[in-house]
Amino acid sequence: MPISSVSSPAAVNDTALAKPSIMQLSLATLFGVSILFMIGFAKMDVAHNAAHDTRHTLVFPCH
């Protein structure tokens, strides 16, 4: 009989971490990648000008 480790609060020990679903992990990844794209890669002049010094410092290709 399969044992579910997350179905019961009693099964959660002090080292186990609840497993987010693939969908939740994908959305969080998309969130991170989208911000980084805007800050580091977006070609819009406004995005470039605002994030200019950040791009240079974080070794994103600028100019």
Add this chain to the structure above:
Amino acid sequence: MLLRRLILASLLIGVVTGALLSLGQQLRASQLIHAAEVYEVADHDHGEGHDHHSHGHDHGEHDHTWMPADGTERTFYTLVSDICAATGFAALMLVAMTVAAGYGQRRITPARGLLWGLVGFIAFFVAPGLGLPPELPGFKAAPLEARQLWWVLTVSLTLVAFALLFFARSWQKLGALPLLLIPHVWGAPQLNGPAIANPDPQAIAQLEQLHHSFIIATTLTNAGFWLLLGLGCAIAIQSWSKPHGALSAA
């Protein structure tokens, strides 16, 4: 609501580490960027994505788009950009740590968080920086799109290599080596011709000196930032897995 927790934690970590990153950046790296801009020359014939302006001191030649004024406004927008970038990096690191802890049964401790931070530093700064060293204004480079593509490929392959190194079984770890080497054997896009547009020998000497200092400054700033980010993310993950943390309330 695990997703909300991931997003909120990355925002919190992003604000703290991004603000510290910005502070570290203002100490040296930003000053070097501003100093290099003095030697920038207009480069209208250069069709390699130079649709930007020479940032800062010289408003108005050909730029009609908004840009922050030098001084407080520019520092403010750099702070906001640093916080956004740190939030993005934090989200990715929290996802990776969650997978390692939840699926890979790895314990995430603050000490190991520093190791995660070191991996982030290598993957997002050292690896791309080996082929495309930190750039200063006043320097020309290969076409932007080619460099961006190489950057993304290099960072991605390096991250996969570290994942293999830490999580794959025995001989499969060997797969990390070619992944680490491929981008550098392939080679980053390089510029043909002189890198400095300014023809004045004195300006060239100054820019080379500034560039040397900039590489040191950015290396130190990024190393500090990534170690803090790894530490912050590990503390968040650890707090969730304790009985009285957010996990038990969720």
